[in-house]
Amino acid sequence: MYEGLTLDDLAIRGSSHTPFFGIYLASHAVRDAMCMCHASVGCKVKTQEHLVYHDGVQDAHNRRRYSQLIDEDLIQGSTAQLEEEIVAFAARLGSQVVVIDCSTPLSLQVQPLKGVVERCRQRTGVDVVAVSARNYDNDLWFGYAATAAALFRRQFEVAAQLDPPTVAADEVSLLGMPFDRYEGDSQGNVAEVRRLLWGLGLKAKAVFFAGEPYATLADAVRARTHLSLPWMAPALREVRQVAEVAALPVPMGFDGTRRFVLAAAQASGVSSQRAVSFCQAELAAAKPLAELARRALRGRHYVAFAEAPRLAGLIALCSELEMVPLALGVTHFRLGGRADVQAMLAREFDVCVADHVVWLEDPTPQAVAALGPAQGGAPALLDRADLVVGSSIERDQLAEYAGPFLEFGFPSEARHYLLPAPWLGFRGALRLAEQMMQAVVARGGR
Amino acid sequence: MARFRPHRMYPGALLAQEACSYQACTELLLRMRGKLAVLIHSDRDCSNVLPKTGGRVHRELPYKFVCTNLREDELVSGHGGAKLRRAIEVVHEAMQPDLIVVLSTCPTVMIGDNLKHVAKKAARDLGIRVEAEITHGLRPVSPAEVVDTLYCLLARAAQPSGADVRRRVALVGVELRDEERTEMFAQFKTLGLDLHVVLNGSAALDVFLRAADVGLVVHPGPNMLVAYARHAREVWQQATAEVPLPCGVRGCDRFWSAVAESSGYQGDPLAAMAVDREPALAAVEATRKRLFERLGRPLRVAYNIGSVRSFDLRRLALEELGDVPMFEELGAAIALFIQGPQDDDNRQRTAKVLRDLGVDLPFALFRAPNSLQGLITPGEFDVFYGAEFLRDQTSQLNLPLLHHHAEVIGLGYRAVARNLARLEAAVGSSFYRTFAPHRAPGQDADVPRALARPSDILAPAGTAHV
Numbered sequence: 001m002y003e004g005l006t007l008d009d010l011a012i013r014g015s016s017h018t019p020f021f022g023i024y025l026a027s028h029a030v031r032d033a034m035c036m037c038h039a040s041v042g043c044k045v046k047t048q049e050h051l052v053y054h055d056g057v058q059d060a061h062n063r064r065r066y067s068q069l070i071d072e073d074l075i076q077g078s079t080a081q082l083e084e085e086i087v088a089f090a091a092r093l094g095s096q097v098v099v100i101d102c103s104t105p106l107s108l109q110v111q112p113l114k115g116v117v118e119r120c121r122q123r124t125g126v127d128v129v130a131v132s133a134r135n136y137d138n139d140l141w142f143g144y145a146a147t148a149a150a151l152f153r154r155q156f157e158v159a160a161q162l163d164p165p166t167v168a169a170d171e172v173s174l175l176g177m178p179f180d181r182y183e184g185d186s187q188g189n190v191a192e193v194r195r196l197l198w199g200l201g202l203k204a205k206a207v208f209f210a211g212e213p214y215a216t217l218a219d220a221v222r223a224r225t226h227l228s229l230p231w232m233a234p235a236l237r238e239v240r241q242v243a244e245v246a247a248l249p250v251p252m253g254f255d256g257t258r259r260f261v262l263a264a265a266q267a268s269g270v271s272s273q274r275a276v277s278f279c280q281a282e283l284a285a286a287k288p289l290a291e292l293a294r295r296a297l298r299g300r301h302y303v304a305f306a307e308a309p310r311l312a313g314l315i316a317l318c319s320e321l322e323m324v325p326l327a328l329g330v331t332h333f334r335l336g337g338r339a340d341v342q343a344m345l346a347r348e349f350d351v352c353v354a355d356h357v358v359w360l361e362d363p364t365p366q367a368v369a370a371l372g373p374a375q376g377g378a379p380a381l382l383d384r385a386d387l388v389v390g391s392s393i394e395r396d397q398l399a400e401y402a403g404p405f406l407e408f409g410f411p412s413e414a415r416h417y418l419l420p421a422p423w424l425g426f427r428g429a430l431r432l433a434e435q436m437m438q439a440v441v442a443r444g445g446r
Numbered sequence: 447m448a449r450f451r452p453h454r455m456y457p458g459a460l461l462a463q464e465a466c467s468y469q470a471c472t473e474l475l476l477r478m479r480g481k482l483a484v485l486i487h488s489d490r491d492c493s494n495v496l497p498k499t500g501g502r503v504h505r506e507l508p509y510k511f512v513c514t515n516l517r518e519d520e521l522v523s524g525h526g527g528a529k530l531r532r533a534i535e536v537v538h539e540a541m542q543p544d545l546i547v548v549l550s551t552c553p554t555v556m557i558g559d560n561l562k563h564v565a566k567k568a569a570r571d572l573g574i575r576v577e578a579e580i581t582h583g584l585r586p587v588s589p590a591e592v593v594d595t596l597y598c599l600l601a602r603a604a605q606p607s608g609a610d611v612r613r614r615v616a617l618v619g620v621e622l623r624d625e626e627r628t629e630m631f632a633q634f635k636t637l638g639l640d641l642h643v644v645l646n647g648s649a650a651l652d653v654f655l656r657a658a659d660v661g662l663v664v665h666p667g668p669n670m671l672v673a674y675a676r677h678a679r680e681v682w683q684q685a686t687a688e689v690p691l692p693c694g695v696r697g698c699d700r701f702w703s704a705v706a707e708s709s710g711y712q713g714d715p716l717a718a719m720a721v722d723r724e725p726a727l728a729a730v731e732a733t734r735k736r737l738f739e740r741l742g743r744p745l746r747v748a749y750n751i752g753s754v755r756s757f758d759l760r761r762l763a764l765e766e767l768g769d770v771p772m773f774e775e776l777g778a779a780i781a782l783f784i785q786g787p788q789d790d791d792n793r794q795r796t797a798k799v800l801r802d803l804g805v806d807l808p809f810a811l812f813r814a815p816n817s818l819q820g821l822i823t824p825g826e827f828d829v830f831y832g833a834e835f836l837r838d839q840t841s842q843l844n845l846p847l848l849h850h851h852a853e854v855i856g857l858g859y860r861a862v863a864r865n866l867a868r869l870e871a872a873v874g875s876s877f878y879r880t881f882a883p884h885r886a887p888g889q890d891a892d893v894p895r896a897l898a899r900p901s902d903i904l905a906p907a908g909t910a911h912v
Contacts, residue, residue, distance in 0.1 A: 001525070002532035007540045010485075010512035010533055012493045020491055032888060040552055040583030042466020046495035052835060053500065059838040062816040063888055071584040074556065092890045093816070104491045105552040105584070108521065135491040136518045366508050392499040399501065413499050 011364040014393040015140075015332040019133030020103055021047045022143020025410075027099040028060050029179040029186075029209030030151070030217070034095035037066040038082050038113075039103035054392075054411035055181035058211070065089045074109060079116045083123070086116075090124040096214040099147060100130040107134060127214065129154050140410075141307060142234040142334040148175055148208040149235035151217055153242050155206075159221040166222065172197060172268055173206040173220040175239060176232025178310075180410045182211050184417030192425035193251060196261055197227075199278040200270045208232075225268040230309035230344075234334045249348035251424045252313020252432075253320055254283060254290060256349050260425075282426045290320070293433035298322035300440060303371065303382065305329035305360075305390035306409050308336035309344065314389060314408075316349035317429055321436075325353060326381055327371055329360040329394070331409075337361045368397040387440050406439040408432075460799045461752050461765045461784055462590065466583030468551050469495050470592035472511070473757040475547065477504050480651030483543035486513040487530050487561050488551035489521065504648075507541045516553070526559040534568040534576060544651055547599075548578040555582040575603065590762045593619065594673045597645060597654070601674065604658040606682060614642040615709075616660040616684075619671050620691070621646045621759045621852045629722065629858040633702060636718045637711045646759055658682050664689055664705055666763030668803070691760060691768030692857045694865075695726045696775050719859065726862035733866040734776045737873065741828060745778040745873065748822060749807075750832020750850065752785040753815060760852050767805060769831070769850060772865060781897055782809035783818065783832070788894055797900035808897045813890070819843055820893030824883040828873050842886055844878035 020037075024047055027035035037044045044066040051060040067082040082100070090098050098120065100113060113130040120128040133146045152175060159165055174193065179186045190210040197204045204227075206220035220226070226245040228236060239245050246267035251260035258279045265275035301324045304314050308330055315325065330337050336344070338359045345351040358381060360367055372380025382388070382401050390398075391409035398405070407415035408423070421435075422428035468486075472495055475484050486493050493513035497503065503510055514533050516526055530548070537546055548565045565578035577599050597618065615634055622630060622644060634641040642660050643653050663678045665671045667688025678684040687708035692701035699716055706715035716723060737745050751766040760768060773780050782800075786792055788811045796811065812818050818839040830840045834849040848854070848869055855865050 002529050005529070005532045005536055007509070007512070007536055010515065010536060011509060012496060012498075012511055012513050014498060016490050016494045016496075016498075016513075018491045018494055021494060040466060041464055041586045042469035042495065042583035043491075045466070046469050046492075049497065050494075059815075059835070061835065062814075062838065069584070070586070074584065092814075092892075093888050094891065095888070103552075104489050105556055107518075108553060108556055134518070136489055396499050396501060411499060 008364050008366075011366065013362055013364055014391070014397075015362050017050065017140040018135040019138045019140065019143030019146060020101060020135050021050065022140035022145075023099060023101040023131045023133060023147050024048070024060075024064060024143075025051060025140060025180060026144045026147035026209060027101070028055070028058070028063065029211055030097060031058075031211055031213050032094065032096040033063065033214060034089060034093055034098050035064045035101055036082070036086050036089070036098050037064065037101050037103065038069065038078065038106050039066050039101075040069045040105065041066070043103045050411060051180075053413040056183060056416045058182035063093065063095070069105070074105070077111065078106070078109070079111060079113070083116055083120055086120045086128065087123045090120075090126055095126060097127040097129065097151070098124070099150075100128065102130070104135045127154060127158070138234075139332040139334045141231060141332055144178070145176065145232050145235035146238075148232060149238040152208060152220060152239050155218055155220045156242050158218070167224050168203075168222050169224050170201055170203055171219065171223045172202045172204050172225045172227050172264075173208070173223040174204045174227050174229070175208045175245060176229035177207050177209055178229075178231045179209045179211050184419050184421040185412075185423065187211060188417070188420035188422030188431070189424040189428065191420060192422040192427050195427075196251065196257070196425050197264060199282070200261065200265050200268065200275055202264070202268055202270065227264055227267060230335065233336075250309045250313045250344070252310070252428065253317035253349065254286060254426065254429050255320065256313055256316050257424075257426050257429060258283065259348055286426050286430055289430050290433065293430070293437050294321045296437045297433070297440065299324065300386040301326050301384050302387045302389060302436075303327045303329075303385045304388070305331055305368070305394045307332045308341050310409060312341045312344040312349065314432070315341070315345060315353065316351050317432060319349070319351045321433060323387075323436075325357045326385055327358040327360065328353065329363050329368065329390070331362065331391070331394075333362045365397045368394055369400075371398070373401055387436060389436070404439040404442070406435055408435075461786070461796065462588050462762065463752055463785065464586030465589045465592065465757075466581075467587050467592050467595075468492065468549055468581035468583060470587075470589055470757055471547075471549055471579065471581050471596055472496055474593060474596055474647060475510075476502055477647045478649065478651065479504055479506065481506050481542070481544040482510065482547065482651050483507055483537050483541055483545070484511045484547045484549060485530075485533055485537055486511060486549050486551065487516075487526065487554045487559060488513055489516045489518075489553050492551035492553070507543055509541070512537060521553055521557055524557070526554060526557060527561075527564050530559065530561060530564050531568055534565065535572065538572055538574050544575065546574065546576045548576060549581045550579075552582045552584050555580065555584060577602070589757050590670055593757065593759065593762065594671050597671065597674050598677055600651070600654040601645070601657045601677070604655045606658040609659055611642075611659050611661040613638060613640050614660040615639045615662045615664055615705075616643045616645060616657055616678075617641060618645040618663055618665040618674060619759050619763065620644070620666060620857070621648070623852065623856065626857050626861065629860050633719055633722075633858075634705075637702070637706055637709060637715060639705070639709055647757075660684060662687060662709060664708070666691060666759075666768065668764070670763055690771075691763050693769045693855065694772030694775050695723065695730055695859065695862055697768065697771035698723070698726070698859050698862075700771075722859035726859040729863035729866055730775050733870060736870065737776065740874065745773070745776055745829070746827045747773050747778045747780045748783050748827040748830045748832070748845070749773070749780050750783050750785075750830065750836065753833040753836055758852060760857075761850070765799065765803060767803060769855060770805070770807075772855070772862075773831070776866075780807050781827070782807050783821065784809055784811050785815070786811050786813070788813050793903060797903040800900040801904060806899050806901050808899045810895065810897045812893065815839065816888070817890040817893045819885070819889055820891070821895050829869065838886065842884055842889075844881065844883045846872040846875050846878070848872045
C-alpha cells in the first residue's frame with residue numbers, strides 16, 4: 001500500500017513545527033502566561049530550542065513546564081501529575097494564565113482535560129485553558145491561532161459570569177497578530193498597527209498577541225469591534241462563534257497598508273474620509289523615502305520564502321519597489337498555499353505574479369537547495385538573485401548561497417532587533433524596504 | 447510532584463538531567479559525519495525535534511534525517527510497520543547510505559510497532575546495514591547512558607583487521623576541536639602511542655568501524671561508557687583506562703599520567719611534555735597573581751552542574767566536574783550550583799555522589815533554571831561558569847557568565863592560556879558597572895538558600911566541617 005512512497009514524503013520540512021509548537025509560541029507571546037506541556041521529557045526540550053535562539057530577550061524556557069509524563073501514566077492516567085505541576089508552578093512563577101499544550105501521545109490516549117482545567121482554576125486562582133490542536137495535520141500557525149481563539153473565548157466566558165461589560169465605542173480588539181519575540185520587530189509591529197488604528201480614533205487594547213500581560217486581553221469584551229489579521233484564519237470560524245469578527249487584509253506594503261486602514265475603518269464604523277485623510281498624510285510623508293528605496297532596489301531580482309500572508313505582503317511591497325521575483329516559496333500550509341497567495345495578491349494588493357516565476361509550496365529542504373547556486377552544471381536560479389528573503393531555516397537550506405540574504409520570519413536566529421523594526425504598516429513598509437536595501441548594498445549588490 | 451528518579455540513573459551521570467533517549471540519539475547523531483541516514487519512525491511532531499538551523503546538522507547525503515511522518519489513521523490502524531519497511535527501501539534506493547539507523551518515538555512505542563524486527567528483515571532482504579533502537583521519552587534515561595548505547599550500536603559492526611594494535615589507542619567520549627586533536631596526537635606520540643581513532647560526536651561513521659583495531663581504549667571516568675568499555679574488553683580484548691578531562695594543567699597532568707600508567711610508559715610523562723606544559727604553568731601563575739591583585743582576594747567561582755540536558759561529552763564526563771582543576775589551580779573558592787530537586791533526599795544523594803568523587807566543595811541545589819537568581823546575592827561571586835542559557839539569571843545578578851562549552855573552554859596544555867584569558871575577560875568585564883542588578887518578572891520566588899559541603903551534610907550529628 002506504500003508503493004507510491006517517495007523521499008519527499010519522508011522529508012522533514014521547515015513546516016514540521018506542529019501546533020504543539022504553535023501553542024507554545026502563542027503562550028510565549030503573553031508576558032505572564034505559562035505553557036504547560038502535557039508531555040514526556042523530550043517534548044519540552046526539543047521544541048523550546050527552536051524559540052530560545054529566535055528570541056534574544058525573553059527567555060522562552062523559563063515560562064514553560066512539562067508534566068513529566070512517563071509510561072506508568074499511560075496506564076494509570078496522567079492528569080494527577082499534570083494538576084500538581086500546574087498548581088506548583090503557576091504559584092512559583094506568578095503566572096496569570098496557564099495554557100495546556102498536549103503532545104501527540106496524549107492525543108492517542110484521548111484523556112479529557114475539562115476536569116483538570118476546572119480544578120486547576122480553583123486551586124490556583126488563575127485562568128487555565130487547554131488548547132485543542134491535532135498535531136498530525138496542522139502546522140504551527142494553526143496552534144498559534146487556536147490559542148488566540150481559546151483565550152479570546154475565555155474572556156467572554158469569564159465576562160458572562162460578571163455584570164455585562166460597558167462596550168467602549170472607540171475600542172477594538174485585534175486577533176492574529178504574529179508576535180514571536182520580545183524584540184524590536186514584533187514589538188514594533190504591535191506599536192505600528194495600534195498607531196494605524198489610533199489614526200482612525202480607535203484604541204486596540206486587547207491584542208492577541210502583543211507580548212503584554214494576560215489582563216490586557218480582558219479588554220476584548222469591551223471592544224465594539226473585533227478585527228483579525230490573516231494569521232487568525234485557521235481559527236476564524238471558532239472565534240466567530242463567540243463574536244462577530246471582521247477579517248482584514250494584511251497591512252504590508254504601502255498600498256496594502258492603505259487598504260488595511262480603509263477596511264478597519266469600514267468594519268469599525270469610522271468615516272472613510274477620516275481613513276483616507278490619515279492615509280494621505282502617511283503616504284505623503286513616506287513617499288520620498290519609498291522613492292529612495294525604489295531607486296536602490298528597482299530591477300533587483302529576489303527570491304522570497306514566508307508563510308502565505310507574509311509572503312503576499314512582501315511580494316506586494318517588492319512590486320511597489322519594482323523588484324522582480326525569481327522564485328517564491330510558500331512555507332507552512334494552514335495559512336494557505338500558492339493559490340491563496342495569488343488570490344490575496346489579486347484581491348488585496350492588485351498585484352499579479354508573472355507566469356515564469358518559480359513557485360514552491362511547503363517545500364522540502366531538497367527543493368529549496370535545488371534553487372542553487374550552480375555546482376558546476378547549468379546556471380542555477382539563485383545565480384541571478386540579488387537578494388534572498390527567508391527565515392533561518394531557508395538560510396541553512398541554501399548554505400551554499402553566498403549572496404545577500406535578509407533573515408525575515410520565524411525563526412530569525414542571526415538577525416535581532418534592539419530598536420523598533422516593524423514590518424507591518426506604513427513604517428513597516430519603510431523599515432522592510434530599508435532592510436532589503438541595506439542587505440543588497442552591504443553585500444555589494446550586483 | 448518531583449519525578450526525578452535517581453535510582454534509575456546511569457552511574458556516570460548521577461548529577462545529570464534525565465533525557466528522552468530519542469532526542470538524545472538525534473542530538474548525538476547530528477554532527478556525526480559519513481553516509482549515515484537516520485529514519486525516525488514517528489508522527490510529524492517528533493521530527494520537529496531536529497534543529498533546522500545554525501548549521502547544526504552535518505550530512506553527506508541529501509537528507510541525514512527522514513521521518514515516516516505517520517498520520518493518525520496509520521498509527522491506530524497498525525500500518526506503521528508496512529510504512530517503515532517501505533521507507534527503508536526508499537531511503538536505500540534514493541541515497542544508498544552506508545548505515546540506516548531507525549529510531550522510534552513515544553507514539554510508535556505506544557502502538558507497539560516492532561521496528562527492530564522490521565529493520566532486521568529489511569537489512570536481510572535488501573542486503574544492507576540497518577540498525578534499530580527503541581528510543582522514546584516515556585522512560586527517561588541519563589544522557590550518558592544514551593551515549594554508551596549509541597556508541598555500542600555504531601561500533602557493533604567493527605571487526606578486527608588483524609593488524610598489530612599494541613601501540614594503538616582509541617580515545618572515546620571526548621569532544622575535540624582541531625587544535626586539541628593536533629595536540630593529542632602529538633602527546634600520544636610522545637608516549638610512544640598512536641592515537642588511531644577518536645570516537646565522539648563529530649567522528650565519521652567509518653571511524654567507528656575502525657574501533658576494533660586498537661589495543662587501549664581511553665575514556666573519561668568514572669563509570670562513563672560502561673557498556674562500551676565492557677565490549678572493548680570482552681569482545682576485542684582491549685585494555686581500557688579511565689581518565690579525567692585534560693582541562694587545566696592539573697587536569698592534563700592527571701590525564702597523561704593515567705595514560706602513561708595504562709600503556710606501561712617508563713619515563714616521566716610530564717617531563718616529556720614540558721614544551722607545552724611549562725608555558726601553561728606560567729600562564730596559570732601569572733593569571734592567579736593578576737586576579738589576586740585585581741580582586742584583593744582569591745577568585746570566587748559559581749560552578750554550574752546539571753542545567754542543560756546536555757549531550758556534550760565534556761559535560762557528561764566526571765559528573766560535569768571535569769573542568770574544576772582549571773579553577774582549583776588558580777586558588778579559586780568554588781561553590782557548586784546543581785540543578786535538581788531541593789528535597790532532603792536529593793540533597794543527601796547529591797552529597798554522597800560528590801563525596802564518592804572525592805569532592806567536598808560547598809553546593810546548593812536549584813529546582814529550575816529561573817530559581818538560580820534566588821540562590822545568589824549580587825557581588826557574592828566573580829564569575830558564573832555554566833550553561834549559556836542561564837544568562838537571564840546571571841544578568842539579573844550582575845554576575846559575568848563564562849559559558850562552559852567546548853567551543854569556549856579548550857582541553858590540553860596549549861589551551862590553558864586562552865582559557866584563562868577568557869576567564870579574565872569575563873571577570874574584568876565593565877558591563878555590569880553601568881547597569882544595576884534587577885529582578886525580572888516571572889522568576890521562581892521563595893527559593894530556599896543553602897550552600898553546604900558534602901562532609902557537613904553527611905557528617906554524623908554533632909560534628910561539623912572545619
